[in-house]
Amino acid sequence: MTSVDTTVGREAAGTAPGGRPAERWTLERGGTRVRLLTYGGIVQSVEVPDRSGARGDVVLGLGSAAGATEYAACRGPYLGALVGRYANRIAGASFTLDGTAYALVPNEGPNCLHGGAEGFDRRVWRAERVPGGVRLTRVSPAGEQGFPGRLAVSATYTLDAAGALAIAYEAAADAPTPVSLTNHTYWNLDGAASGPVVGTHELRLGASRMTPVDAAGIPTGGTVPVAGTRHDFRTARVLDAGHDHNFALDGAADGERFAAELYAPASGRVLTIRTTEPGVQLFTADSFAPPLPFGPGAGVALETQAFPDAPNRPEFPPAVLRPGERYTSRTTYAFSVR
Ligand code: G6D
Numbered sequence: 001m002t003s004v005d006t007t008v009g010r011e012a013a014g015t016a017p018g019g020r021p022a023e024r025w026t027l028e029r030g031g032t033r034v035r036l037l038t039y040g041g042i043v044q045s046v047e048v049p050d051r052s053g054a055r056g057d058v059v060l061g062l063g064s065a066a067g068a069t070e071y072a073a074c075r076g077p078y079l080g081a082l083v084g085r086y087a088n089r090i091a092g093a094s095f096t097l098d099g100t101a102y103a104l105v106p107n108e109g110p111n112c113l114h115g116g117a118e119g120f121d122r123r124v125w126r127a128e129r130v131p132g133g134v135r136l137t138r139v140s141p142a143g144e145q146g147f148p149g150r151l152a153v154s155a156t157y158t159l160d161a162a163g164a165l166a167i168a169y170e171a172a173a174d175a176p177t178p179v180s181l182t183n184h185t186y187w188n189l190d191g192a193a194s195g196p197v198v199g200t201h202e203l204r205l206g207a208s209r210m211t212p213v214d215a216a217g218i219p220t221g222g223t224v225p226v227a228g229t230r231h232d233f234r235t236a237r238v239l240d241a242g243h244d245h246n247f248a249l250d251g252a253a254d255g256e257r258f259a260a261e262l263y264a265p266a267s268g269r270v271l272t273i274r275t276t277e278p279g280v281q282l283f284t285a286d287s288f289a290p291p292l293p294f295g296p297g298a299g300v301a302l303e304t305q306a307f308p309d310a311p312n313r314p315e316f317p318p319a320v321l322r323p324g325e326r327y328t329s330r331t332t333y334a335f336s337v338r
Contacts, residue, residue, distance in 0.1 A: 004029070005029070005131060005132060006027050006028065006029040006132050006133050006158065006159045007026075007027070007028040007029065008025060008026070008027055008028075008129055008133065008134060009025065009026040010023050010024070010025050010026075010127070011023065011024050011026075011065060012024075012065075013037050013038070013039065013065055013066060013067045013068050014039075014065075014066035014067055014068040014069035014070070015068060015069060016039050016068050016072055016122075016123075016124045017072050017122075020124045021068075021124075022037055022038045022039035022067070022068030022124055023037070023038045023127055024036070024037050024038075024044065024065055024067055025037075025038070025127060025134045025157075027133050027134065027157065027158075027159050028159070029132075029159035029160070029161065029163055030159060030160065030161050030162045030163030030164070031048060031049050031055070031163040031335075032046065032047065032048050032159055032163030032164070032165065032335060033045075033046075033047040033055070034046050034047075034157065034159065034165055035061075036080075036134070036157055037067045037068055037071065038068075038124055038125045038126070038127045038136060039067065039068035039071060039072065039122075039123075039124055039125075040068075040071060040080075040081045040082060040120070040121040040122060040123065040125075041081065041082025041120070041121070041125055041136050041155050041183075042061075042067065042071055042079065042080040042081050042082070042121070043059060043061070043080040043157075043183060043185045044059075044061040044062070044067050044080060045057045045059060045061045046058050046059045046165065046185070046333075048163065048269060048335040049269075049335075049337065050267040050268055050269055050337060051267065051268030051269070051337040051338070052268075056190075056191040056267070057191060057192050058187055058188060058189050058190075058191065058192070058269060058271070058335075059080060059185050059186060059187060059188070059192065059299070060079055060080070060185075060186040060187075060188060060192050060294050060298060060299040061079060061080055061192065062074060062079065062293070068124075072122070074292070076292070077184075077186075077285065077287075077288065077292065078114060078121055078184035078301075079184070079185075079186060080183070080184065080185045080186070081120075081121035081183070081184045082120050082121060082125075082136070082155050082181065082182075082183055082184075083114045083115060083119060083120060083121055083181065083182045083183070083184050083303070084114075084115050084119060084120035084121075084140070084153065084179070084180070084181045084182075085115045085119070085120065085140055085144070085145065085147045085151060085177070085178070085179055085180075085181075086112070086114075086115055086147070086178050086179065086180050086306075086311070086319070087114055087115070087180045087181060087182040087184075087281075087303060087305045087306070088113070088114065088180070088217075088246065088281060088303070088305055088306075088307075088308040088309075089108070089111045089112065089113050089216075089217050089218055089308045089309055090104060090111065090112040090178070090309055090311055090312065091111055091218045091219075091309045091312055092106075092110055092111065092312075093105065093106035093107075093110060093111055093112035093116075093146070095178065095311035095312050097148070097176055097177075097178070097311070097320065098176060100148075102146055102147070102148055103146050104116055104145055104146035104147065105117050105118070105145045105146055108216075108217075109216060111216060111217075111218060112145070112146075114184075115145055115147075116145030116146065117145070118144075118145060119145065120138075120140070120153075120181070121184070123138055124138075125137060125138045125155075126138060130156060130158070131158075132158030132159060132160070133156065133157045133158035133159055134156070134157055135154055135155070135156040135157075136154065136155045136156075136157070137152070137153065137154040138153060139151070139152050139153070140153060142174070142175065147177050147178070148175045148176065148177050149173040149174050149175030149176065149177040149323075150173065150174045150175070151171050151172070151173045151177060151179065151321075152171065152172050152173075153169070153170070153171040153181070153327075154169065154170050154171070155167060155168070155169050155181065156168045156169075156170075162334070163335055164332055164333060164334040164335065165332070165333040166330060166331070166332045166333075167183050167330070167331050167332075167333075168328070168329070168330040169181040169327065169328065169329040169330070170326060170327060170328050170329075171321060171326070171327035172321075172323075172325070172326055172327070173321050173322070173323060173327075174323055175323060176320055176321070176322045176323070177320065177321055178310070178311040178319050178320055178321075179319065179320075179321045179327045180277075180305050180306035180310070180319050181327075181329055182277075182281075182303045182304055182305045182331075183303070183304075183331065184301055184303055185301065186285055186294075186298070186299025186300060186301050187262055187271055187299055187300055187301075187302065188201075188264075188298060188299045188300075189201060189262060189263070189264035189267055189269035189270070189271060190264045190266050190267045190269070191267070192294075192298075192299070194266075195298070196295065196296070196297035196298055197239060197262075197264075197284075197297060197298065197299055197300045198239050198240060198241045198284055198286075198296075198297030198300075199238060199239070199240070199297070200238070200239075200264065200265070200266065201238070201239050201262055201263065201264050201300065202236045202237060202238055202239065202262070202263045202264075202265070203233050203236065203237065203238075203239045203260065203261070203262055203263075203282075203300070204233055204234070204235065204236040204237075204260065204261040204263075205233035205234065205247050205259070205260050205280065205282065206234075206249050206250050206251060206257060206258035206259055206260070207226065207233070207234070207247035207248055207249050207250060207280070208225060208226055208227070208234060208248075208250055209223040209224060209225055209226060209247070209248040210223060210224065210226055210231045210245050210246060210247045210248060211223050211224075211245065211246045211247075211248065211279070211307055211308060211316075212224055212245075213245065213246075213308070217244060217308070218308070218309055219246075219307070219308050219309050219313060219316075221313075221315070222315055223248045226247070230242075231243075231245060231247070233247075233282075236261065236263065239284065239300060240284075241284050241286050241296070241297055242284065242286060243282045243283065243284045244281070244282070244283045244284070244286075245281065245282055246279045246280070246281050246305070246307055246308050247279060247280050247281075247282060248278065248279055248307070249275070249277070249278055249279060249280060253278065253317075255276065256274040256275055256276055256330060256331075256332065257274060257275065257276075258272075258273075258274055259273040259274060259275045259277075259280045259302065259304055259331075260272075260273040260280060260282075260302045261273075262300065262302070263338065267337075268337040268338055269335065269336075269337055270335070270336045270337060270338055271333060271334070271335060272333075272334045272335075272336070273302055273304065273331060273332070273333055273334075274331070274332050274334075275304035275329075275330070275331040275332075276328070276329055276330045276331070277304040277305055277306065277329055277331065278306065278307065278317045279304070279305050279306060279307050279308075280302055280303060280304050280305065281301065281302070281303040281305055281308075282300070282301075282302060283300070283301040283303065284297055284300055285297055285298060285299055285300065285301065304329075304331045306319035307319070
Protein backbone atom coordinates (compact mmCIF):
# COMPACT_ATOMS: atom_id res chain seq x y z
CA MET A 1 0.00 0.00 0.00
CA THR A 2 1.37 3.43 -0.83
CA SER A 3 0.86 6.21 1.63
CA VAL A 4 0.92 9.90 1.01
CA ASP A 5 3.57 11.86 2.93
CA THR A 6 2.56 14.27 5.66
CA THR A 7 0.90 17.44 4.41
CA VAL A 8 2.82 20.39 5.79
CA GLY A 9 1.79 24.04 5.95
CA ARG A 10 3.44 27.07 7.53
CA GLU A 11 2.20 30.52 8.53
CA ALA A 12 3.25 33.48 10.66
CA ALA A 13 2.60 32.96 14.38
CA GLY A 14 3.27 36.24 16.16
CA THR A 15 6.50 37.39 17.73
CA ALA A 16 8.66 36.16 20.57
CA PRO A 17 10.03 38.61 23.17
CA GLY A 18 12.63 40.75 21.41
CA GLY A 19 10.45 40.90 18.31
CA ARG A 20 11.71 37.72 16.66
CA PRO A 21 9.02 36.36 14.34
CA ALA A 22 7.73 32.86 14.94
CA GLU A 23 6.00 30.41 12.61
CA ARG A 24 3.25 27.88 13.05
CA TRP A 25 3.60 24.62 11.15
CA THR A 26 0.65 22.30 10.51
CA LEU A 27 1.27 18.60 9.89
CA GLU A 28 -1.53 16.33 8.71
CA ARG A 29 -1.57 12.61 7.98
CA GLY A 30 -3.53 9.46 8.80
CA GLY A 31 -6.40 11.31 10.53
CA THR A 32 -4.10 13.36 12.80
CA ARG A 33 -3.50 17.11 12.51
CA VAL A 34 -0.75 18.69 14.63
CA ARG A 35 0.00 22.39 14.97
CA LEU A 36 3.37 23.40 16.39
CA LEU A 37 5.23 26.63 16.87
CA THR A 38 8.84 27.52 16.18
CA TYR A 39 8.59 29.40 19.49
CA GLY A 40 9.51 26.87 22.16
CA GLY A 41 8.84 23.93 19.82
CA ILE A 42 5.37 24.11 21.32
CA VAL A 43 2.74 21.56 20.31
CA GLN A 44 -0.27 23.87 20.18
CA SER A 45 -2.91 21.35 19.12
CA VAL A 46 -3.28 17.69 18.21
CA GLU A 47 -6.57 16.78 16.55
CA VAL A 48 -7.51 13.09 16.34
CA PRO A 49 -10.80 11.21 15.78
CA ASP A 50 -12.98 9.87 18.59
CA ARG A 51 -14.73 6.48 18.33
CA SER A 52 -17.43 8.00 16.09
CA GLY A 53 -14.81 9.55 13.81
CA ALA A 54 -15.24 13.14 15.02
CA ARG A 55 -11.93 14.96 15.24
CA GLY A 56 -11.16 16.96 18.39
CA ASP A 57 -8.15 18.70 19.94
CA VAL A 58 -6.65 16.52 22.70
CA VAL A 59 -3.96 18.83 24.13
CA LEU A 60 -4.10 21.93 26.32
CA GLY A 61 -3.03 24.79 24.07
CA LEU A 62 -3.45 28.53 23.79
CA GLY A 63 -5.78 29.53 21.01
CA SER A 64 -4.95 31.62 18.02
CA ALA A 65 -2.50 31.61 15.14
CA ALA A 66 -0.57 34.41 16.89
CA GLY A 67 0.55 31.66 19.25
CA ALA A 68 4.07 32.83 20.08
CA THR A 69 2.82 36.08 21.57
CA GLU A 70 0.29 34.27 23.78
CA TYR A 71 2.71 31.61 24.99
CA ALA A 72 5.45 34.16 25.69
CA ALA A 73 3.04 36.07 27.94
CA CYS A 74 2.14 32.88 29.81
CA ARG A 75 5.02 31.94 32.10
CA GLY A 76 4.66 28.75 33.99
CA PRO A 77 3.35 25.38 33.09
CA TYR A 78 5.33 24.67 29.88
CA LEU A 79 2.15 24.00 27.87
CA GLY A 80 3.15 21.76 24.95
CA ALA A 81 6.76 22.93 25.13
CA LEU A 82 10.09 21.46 24.08
CA VAL A 83 11.99 21.38 27.37
CA GLY A 84 15.80 21.56 27.74
CA ARG A 85 18.72 21.69 28.22
CA TYR A 86 17.75 19.49 31.16
CA ALA A 87 14.12 18.50 31.70
CA ASN A 88 12.97 18.31 35.35
CA ARG A 89 14.98 19.44 38.37
CA ILE A 90 18.67 19.79 39.16
CA ALA A 91 19.07 20.18 42.93
CA GLY A 92 20.64 23.39 44.17
CA ALA A 93 20.91 24.50 40.52
CA SER A 94 24.42 23.03 40.55
CA PHE A 95 26.38 19.93 39.67
CA THR A 96 29.99 18.84 39.39
CA LEU A 97 31.22 17.26 36.17
CA ASP A 98 34.78 15.95 35.70
CA GLY A 99 35.79 17.82 38.86
CA THR A 100 34.41 21.22 37.82
CA ALA A 101 31.42 22.74 39.65
CA TYR A 102 28.77 24.47 37.52
CA ALA A 103 26.13 26.94 38.70
CA LEU A 104 22.84 27.05 36.79
CA VAL A 105 20.08 29.64 36.87
CA PRO A 106 17.75 28.71 39.77
CA ASN A 107 14.11 29.22 38.80
CA GLU A 108 12.21 27.17 41.39
CA GLY A 109 13.49 28.16 44.81
CA PRO A 110 17.15 27.11 44.92
CA ASN A 111 16.69 24.48 42.21
CA CYS A 112 16.83 24.56 38.41
CA LEU A 113 13.62 23.36 36.72
CA HIS A 114 13.36 22.53 33.02
CA GLY A 115 16.62 24.19 31.96
CA GLY A 116 16.31 27.44 33.93
CA ALA A 117 14.35 30.67 33.62
CA GLU A 118 15.03 30.98 29.87
CA GLY A 119 15.06 27.37 28.76
CA PHE A 120 14.58 25.85 25.32
CA ASP A 121 10.83 26.42 25.69
CA ARG A 122 11.37 30.20 25.40
CA ARG A 123 13.57 30.22 22.29
CA VAL A 124 12.71 30.63 18.64
CA TRP A 125 13.86 27.59 16.66
CA ARG A 126 14.75 27.38 12.96
CA ALA A 127 12.34 25.12 11.05
CA GLU A 128 12.81 23.07 7.89
CA ARG A 129 10.62 20.59 6.06
CA VAL A 130 11.83 17.00 6.26
CA PRO A 131 10.17 13.77 5.03
CA GLY A 132 7.15 13.16 7.26
CA GLY A 133 7.18 16.51 9.00
CA VAL A 134 9.37 19.33 10.27
CA ARG A 135 12.75 19.60 11.97
CA LEU A 136 13.49 22.37 14.50
CA THR A 137 17.11 23.28 15.19
CA ARG A 138 19.00 25.71 17.35
CA VAL A 139 22.40 26.20 18.92
CA SER A 140 22.46 26.58 22.68
CA PRO A 141 25.61 28.60 23.36
CA ALA A 142 28.18 27.60 25.97
CA GLY A 143 27.10 28.99 29.33
CA GLU A 144 23.41 29.28 28.44
CA GLN A 145 21.54 29.24 31.80
CA GLY A 146 24.91 28.07 33.24
CA PHE A 147 25.24 24.83 31.23
CA PRO A 148 28.72 24.04 29.87
CA GLY A 149 29.51 23.60 26.19
CA ARG A 150 27.91 24.69 22.96
CA LEU A 151 25.04 22.34 22.11
CA ALA A 152 23.73 21.92 18.56
CA VAL A 153 20.28 20.45 18.98
CA SER A 154 17.36 19.35 16.83
CA ALA A 155 13.84 18.07 17.41
CA THR A 156 12.09 16.40 14.47
CA TYR A 157 8.30 16.08 14.55
CA THR A 158 6.83 13.57 12.09
CA LEU A 159 3.53 11.82 11.45
CA ASP A 160 3.41 8.27 10.12
CA ALA A 161 0.77 6.75 7.83
CA ALA A 162 -1.34 5.76 10.87
CA GLY A 163 -1.28 9.31 12.23
CA ALA A 164 1.17 8.60 15.09
CA LEU A 165 3.33 11.54 16.12
CA ALA A 166 7.05 10.93 16.70
CA ILE A 167 9.41 13.45 18.24
CA ALA A 168 13.09 12.58 17.69
CA TYR A 169 15.78 14.65 19.40
CA GLU A 170 19.47 14.84 18.53
CA ALA A 171 22.28 16.87 20.02
CA ALA A 172 26.05 17.22 19.92
CA ALA A 173 28.24 19.24 22.29
CA ASP A 174 31.80 20.60 22.27
CA ALA A 175 32.22 20.05 26.04
CA PRO A 176 30.66 17.53 28.46
CA THR A 177 27.16 18.63 29.50
CA PRO A 178 24.01 17.16 31.01
CA VAL A 179 21.25 16.81 28.40
CA SER A 180 17.67 15.63 28.75
CA LEU A 181 15.04 16.80 26.31
CA THR A 182 11.31 16.26 26.48
CA ASN A 183 7.97 17.52 25.29
CA HIS A 184 5.63 18.93 27.95
CA THR A 185 2.23 18.43 26.32
CA TYR A 186 -0.77 18.10 28.64
CA TRP A 187 -3.23 15.57 27.24
CA ASN A 188 -7.01 15.56 27.56
CA LEU A 189 -8.38 12.90 25.24
CA ASP A 190 -11.99 14.07 25.63
CA GLY A 191 -10.99 17.50 24.32
CA ALA A 192 -9.20 20.46 25.85
CA ALA A 193 -12.43 22.08 27.06
CA SER A 194 -14.09 18.91 28.33
CA GLY A 195 -13.22 19.24 32.04
CA PRO A 196 -10.69 17.35 34.15
CA VAL A 197 -8.82 14.23 33.07
CA VAL A 198 -8.46 13.42 36.76
CA GLY A 199 -11.39 11.19 37.64
CA THR A 200 -12.31 10.47 34.00
CA HIS A 201 -9.26 9.06 32.17
CA GLU A 202 -7.65 5.68 32.81
CA LEU A 203 -3.86 5.42 32.93
CA ARG A 204 -1.45 2.53 32.65
CA LEU A 205 2.32 2.99 33.05
CA GLY A 206 5.10 0.57 32.11
CA ALA A 207 6.84 1.11 35.42
CA SER A 208 7.26 -1.09 38.46
CA ARG A 209 9.58 1.41 40.19
CA MET A 210 9.60 5.18 40.73
CA THR A 211 11.95 7.81 42.15
CA PRO A 212 10.80 9.13 45.55
CA VAL A 213 11.21 12.89 46.00
CA ASP A 214 11.14 15.44 48.81
CA ALA A 215 8.62 18.28 49.07
CA ALA A 216 10.57 20.30 46.49
CA GLY A 217 10.48 17.46 43.96
CA ILE A 218 14.14 16.54 44.45
CA PRO A 219 14.94 12.79 44.45
CA THR A 220 15.81 11.46 47.89
CA GLY A 221 17.84 8.57 46.44
CA GLY A 222 17.42 5.50 44.28
CA THR A 223 14.15 3.98 43.11
CA VAL A 224 11.45 2.10 45.05
CA PRO A 225 8.79 -0.42 43.95
CA VAL A 226 5.34 1.00 43.16
CA ALA A 227 3.60 -2.20 44.36
CA GLY A 228 1.15 -1.44 47.15
CA THR A 229 1.46 2.35 46.77
CA ARG A 230 -0.58 5.09 45.09
CA HIS A 231 2.07 5.11 42.34
CA ASP A 232 1.05 1.69 41.06
CA PHE A 233 -0.30 2.14 37.51
CA ARG A 234 0.90 -1.23 36.21
CA THR A 235 -2.75 -2.11 35.69
CA ALA A 236 -4.94 0.58 34.12
CA ARG A 237 -6.94 2.57 36.64
CA VAL A 238 -8.77 5.88 36.86
CA LEU A 239 -6.29 8.72 37.23
CA ASP A 240 -6.37 10.46 40.62
CA ALA A 241 -4.93 13.87 41.55
CA GLY A 242 -1.65 14.68 43.23
CA HIS A 243 0.91 13.09 40.92
CA ASP A 244 4.21 14.80 40.06
CA HIS A 245 6.72 11.96 40.00
CA ASN A 246 9.24 10.23 37.78
CA PHE A 247 8.66 6.57 36.98
CA ALA A 248 11.51 4.22 36.05
CA LEU A 249 10.37 2.42 32.92
CA ASP A 250 10.59 -1.35 32.70
CA GLY A 251 11.92 -3.07 29.62
CA ALA A 252 15.22 -3.17 27.77
CA ALA A 253 17.16 0.03 27.33
CA ASP A 254 17.71 -0.53 23.60
CA GLY A 255 14.95 0.72 21.33
CA GLU A 256 11.63 2.14 22.39
CA ARG A 257 9.87 0.79 25.45
CA PHE A 258 6.28 1.14 26.53
CA ALA A 259 5.81 4.19 28.74
CA ALA A 260 2.10 4.94 29.09
CA GLU A 261 -1.40 4.27 27.83
CA LEU A 262 -4.08 6.87 28.49
CA TYR A 263 -7.73 6.03 27.76
CA ALA A 264 -10.80 8.26 27.85
CA PRO A 265 -13.95 6.10 28.11
CA ALA A 266 -16.27 8.97 27.09
CA SER A 267 -14.68 9.64 23.68
CA GLY A 268 -13.02 6.22 23.28
CA ARG A 269 -9.67 7.83 22.44
CA VAL A 270 -6.47 6.03 23.42
CA LEU A 271 -2.95 7.49 23.53
CA THR A 272 -0.02 5.07 23.64
CA ILE A 273 3.44 6.48 24.40
CA ARG A 274 6.69 4.62 23.71
CA THR A 275 10.14 6.05 24.31
CA THR A 276 13.87 5.44 24.29
CA GLU A 277 14.13 7.37 27.60
CA PRO A 278 14.52 5.59 30.96
CA GLY A 279 11.85 7.64 32.75
CA VAL A 280 8.48 9.35 32.47
CA GLN A 281 7.20 12.15 34.69
CA LEU A 282 3.50 11.91 35.52
CA PHE A 283 2.14 15.37 36.36
CA THR A 284 -1.58 15.88 36.99
CA ALA A 285 -1.57 19.69 36.81
CA ASP A 286 -3.20 20.09 40.22
CA SER A 287 -1.96 23.67 40.49
CA PHE A 288 -3.71 24.97 37.36
CA ALA A 289 -5.72 28.12 38.16
CA PRO A 290 -6.53 31.54 36.62
CA PRO A 291 -5.19 33.35 34.66
CA LEU A 292 -4.51 30.02 32.95
CA PRO A 293 -7.61 29.10 30.94
CA PHE A 294 -7.48 25.57 32.42
CA GLY A 295 -8.49 24.31 35.86
CA PRO A 296 -6.83 21.77 38.18
CA GLY A 297 -6.41 18.36 36.55
CA ALA A 298 -7.55 19.65 33.13
CA GLY A 299 -4.75 17.72 31.46
CA VAL A 300 -2.04 15.23 32.28
CA ALA A 301 1.62 15.62 31.29
CA LEU A 302 3.59 12.46 30.54
CA GLU A 303 7.16 13.71 30.10
CA THR A 304 9.64 11.12 28.84
CA GLN A 305 13.03 11.96 30.28
CA ALA A 306 16.29 11.12 32.04
CA PHE A 307 15.76 10.88 35.79
CA PRO A 308 15.40 14.10 37.79
CA ASP A 309 18.70 15.38 39.22
CA ALA A 310 20.68 12.61 37.46
CA PRO A 311 23.72 14.97 37.17
CA ASN A 312 23.98 14.74 40.99
CA ARG A 313 22.89 11.12 41.35
CA PRO A 314 25.49 8.52 40.35
CA GLU A 315 22.96 5.73 40.96
CA PHE A 316 20.70 7.00 38.16
CA PRO A 317 21.17 6.26 34.44
CA PRO A 318 23.80 8.76 33.24
CA ALA A 319 22.58 11.86 31.41
CA VAL A 320 25.85 13.44 30.28
CA LEU A 321 26.73 14.05 26.63
CA ARG A 322 30.44 14.22 25.74
CA PRO A 323 32.20 15.66 22.68
CA GLY A 324 32.24 13.14 19.84
CA GLU A 325 29.06 11.46 21.10
CA ARG A 326 25.56 11.99 19.76
CA TYR A 327 22.52 12.42 22.02
CA THR A 328 19.50 10.70 20.50
CA SER A 329 16.07 10.33 22.02
CA ARG A 330 12.76 9.36 20.48
CA THR A 331 9.20 9.28 21.79
CA THR A 332 6.14 8.20 19.81
CA TYR A 333 2.55 9.15 20.54
CA ALA A 334 0.11 6.73 18.84
CA PHE A 335 -3.63 7.38 18.70
CA SER A 336 -6.43 4.83 18.48
CA VAL A 337 -9.99 4.27 19.74
CA ARG A 338 -11.75 1.51 21.58
C1 G6D B 1 6.96 19.44 35.59
O1 G6D B 1 7.50 18.11 37.52
C2 G6D B 1 7.23 19.41 37.05
C3 G6D B 1 6.12 20.05 37.79
O2 G6D B 1 6.40 20.07 39.16
C4 G6D B 1 5.95 21.45 37.26
O3 G6D B 1 5.04 22.16 38.00
C5 G6D B 1 5.59 21.38 35.81
O4 G6D B 1 6.62 20.73 35.13
C6 G6D B 1 5.36 22.73 35.21
O5 G6D B 1 6.12 18.48 35.22
